[in-house]
Amino acid sequence: MTYVLLASSSGWVDAPVVFTVMLVCLVLASVRAWRAVSGAAHSRWMTIVLNSSLVGLLVLYIVLVILRFKTLA
Amino acid sequence: MLELSPLTAQPKTFPSSRQRSGVGLGTSLGLAGLVLWMVTVLQANFLRMGPYGLVSVLGWTYFVGLFLVVVGFAAELLRTPLKSNRLIFLIIVLVVFLYGTGPAIEPVATLSDSWLIAGFVQYVVQHGHLLNSFDARFSWPGGLTLSAVLVAFAGQANAYGFLRWFPLVIELAYLAPLLVIARVSGVSKRAGWLGVALYYATNWIFQDYFSPQALNFLFFLVVIAAVLACWQPIRANIQPPLRHVWRERIAQIRSIATLSRFEGHDATSEWSSGAILSVLALVVLICLASSMSHQLTPFAILLALGACLITRRLGRPELVVAVVLLSTGWLSLGASNFWAGHLNLIFGSAGQLGSTVASNVTSRVTGSSSHLIIVELRILVTAALLFLGGVGFLRRFTDSRLLEVLAAAPFLLVLAQTYGGEAFLRVVFYALPFIALLAASAILPSHHGSIRGLVPRRRIGRFGRTALRVAVVIVVLGFSIATTVARGGNDAYDSFSRGELAAVTYAYAHAHRGETIGSVDYFLPIEYQRINTVGILSVDDGGSTVHHDESLLLKARPSFIILSTSQEAWGELVAGYPRGWEAAVEQVLVTHGYNITAYWTTATVLTRSALPAKVRKTSSVT
Structure with missing residues (x-):
């Protein structure tokens, strides 16, 4: 309940924030797919950064969506 | 000019007598069947529809024509080449038989829900915006707005x-993506064609009326077809001795939960990078459209793509991620005006399998004996198809268990919610193409693949081809007849006459803003405008009596009440009301201040307003 109230008051579950996180995840997933399909050699560190960012933002997105459901329900 | 002597000239090759007699036979039978279908439609009398629905107005010409089409199909299916x-x-002729007979015979569109969707589209056309908070479907408006654009493009005022x-x-x-799925799903060529025919022959579900659901099923099929056409499984090179078959099966199952599988490394594609990226982009666009136009289909697509990933038929897991983002994104953002304040409408029944089964299956097995036969026939068709699918699973060789997982995946949706008591219907609808292909594999199994069939392969023998033709005819014809009966089985109350439409139109024409049109139940072509x-107002609340409905109507006192033959049929067949119950209701309404202001053979309009008593409007329209 405390997390819900905090999320609600901080604005983190507002539509623009959730939409932005979703959009960034989509862009990262698209870049990842393009790099894999294009078949060219890619930097290992870039791959690690990309994968970590995507996973981290996906987790953040899922948390925000759940909190949004709890806030507005 | 060099001339070849007769002795050195290459002899011409003529088709054998057997091939010559088969040439054109299937097509000829199909054309004959089509002619008989037209005779059926011309001779059918919609007003004579009985408790068994559409089949009660079909003459022998329908069944003979269907027989000819199926025999022609079997002949063509087993010819070489x-x-x-x-x-x-x-x-196509089979589709016309099964899905074109109803529209050809019934004078206006069936199903109240299709008229309701037309009403939503009418609102968007008229006002240029959505009517938020009126109905859940306005929170997934993609299909409605697309229809409104098409209506305007066609120069029409309504849909x-x-x-x-x-x-x-x-x-x-649906035929084009189904053919692609059949071709690339790993079944034999002939099983693919048979699977497509079986899909059409067993689709009694009637989710193809004018609705976002029907459009989204097309999206679903196109996405799956594109993914399966693009990627193929990397074939395992292991050929163990027979005694290690079960160890190999266990190893195959364990290989599902590996990082390599989830990364898509176990699938390969022969397409160029540009083609793959284009397909991915287009599929994401389709999924975006689906997420904004239907509640359930994006999640069905998600489950199907997950099934493709774990069965080595999807090489890019990012597609699954994109669908998760789009479907949950629209649900949490765009549709929030629907669920805000009553989230239990979406997630309230999650995990409650018992109540889901009750609302989806058990509660529907009620009503008169004729209605029960229709309901039980539907269950029987589905069960028979599932049984054949099980046999196909056992018999076929394959490189991946794609079809089995695709057939099972939609059933996870049932755990999420009851979907207004229609979750099972939708689940079977999404699984049907894949179950049909498995069922086809029961008769024409593939004998190529790294995953061997679980039953010994049998040689078909001297008369095997004839036996296969007979088997195809029996299965396809049997299912087709059963689907004709089951799909049209509710038409006694789901289909409407011109008189009923005229009655509803009359009520709308005379209703002022804020007034209400009432009925006993919802079986009317209603809500298509204003x-x-x-x-x-539809007063029936399920499990009630005629007196209870009367009292509810009198208590609510809507400005107009419409009584119709569709409602009367529903009352007799489903609710268990006595024969001719509507006449009694009409009498009660008349003695309590309602006047009959208009009537047709199949509908009556009663009004509470200040119109002169007993003004009768007759019409040749029934």
């Missing part, structure tokens, strides 16, 4: 012209 054009023609033949048109639209200015 296969002639794709003839098979497509015969499947009524699209309603009647929409089921036939959309089922024909959805925000004229209320609709």
Whole structure:
């Protein structure tokens, strides 16, 4: 309940924030797919950064969506 | 000029007598069947529809024509070489039989829900915006707004012209992605054609009426077809001795939960990078459209893509991520005006399998003996198809268990919610193409693949080809007849006459803003206009009696009440009301201040307003 109230008051579950996180995840997933399909050699560190960012933002997105459901329900 | 002597000239090759007699046979039978279908439609009398629905007005010409089409299909299916054009023609004729007969015989579009969707589209056309908070479907408006654009593009004022033949048109639209899925799913060529025919022969579900659901099923099929056409499984090179078969099966199952599998490394594609990226982009666009136009289909697509990933038929897991983002994104953002304040409507029944089964299956097995036969026939068709699918699973060789997982995946949706008591219907609908292909594999199994069948392979023998033809005819014809009966089984109350439409139109024409049109139940072509200015009241709350409905109507006192033959049929067949109950209701309403202001053979309008008593409007329209 405390997390819900905090999320609600901080604005983190507002539509623009959730939409932005979703959009960034989509862009990262698209870049990842393009790099894999294009078949060219890619930097290992870039791959690690990309994968970590995507996973981290996906987790953040899922948390925000759940909190949004709890806030507005 | 060099001339070849007769002795050195290459002899011409003529088709054998057996091939010559088979040439054109299937097509000829299909054309004969089509002619008999036209005779059926011309001779059918909609007003004579009985408790068994559409089949009660079909003459012998329908069944003979269907028999000819199915025999022609079986002949073409087992000829060598296969002639794709003839098979497509015969499947189209089969579709016309199964999905075109109802629209051809019934004078107006069936199903109240299709008229309701037309009303939503009418509102968008008229006002240029959505009517938020009126109905859940306005929170997934993609299909509605697309329909409104098409209506305007066609120069129409409303969507009524699209309603009647929409089921036939959309089922024909499903044919292309179904053929692609059949070709690339790993079944044999002939099993693929048979699977497509079985899909059409067993689709009694009637989710193809004018609705976002029907459009989204097309999206679903196109996405799956594109993914399966693009990627193929990397074939395992292991050929163990027989005694290690079960160890190998266990190893195959364990290989599902590996990082390599989830990364898509176990799938390969022969397409160029540009083609793959284009397909991915287009599929994401389609999923975006689906997420904004239907509640359930994006999650069905998500489950299907997950099934493709774990069965080595999807090489890019990012596609699954994108669908998760789009479907949950629209649900949490765009549709929030629907669920805000009552989230239990979406997630309230999650995990409650018992109540889901009760609301989806058990509660539907009620009503008169004729209605029970229809309901039980539907269950029987589905069970028989599932049984055949199980046999196909056992018999076929394959490189991946894609079809089995695709057939099972939609059933996870049932755990999420009851979907208004229709979750099972939708689940079977999403699984049907894949179960049909498995069922086809029961008769024509593939004998190539790294995963061997679980039953010994049998040689077909001297008369094997004839036996296969007979088996195809029996299975396809049996399912087709059962689907004709099951799909049209509710038409006694789901289909409407011109008189009923005229009655509803009359009520709308005379209703003022804020007034209400009442009925006993919802089986009317209603809510297709003025959805925000004229209320609709349907009093039946399930499990009640005629007196209870009467008292509810009198208590609510709507401005207009419409009684109709569709409602009367529903009352007798489903609710268990006595024969002729509507006449008694009419009498009660008349003695309590209602006047009959208009009537047709199949409908009556009673009004509470200040119109002169007993003004009768007769019409040749029934």
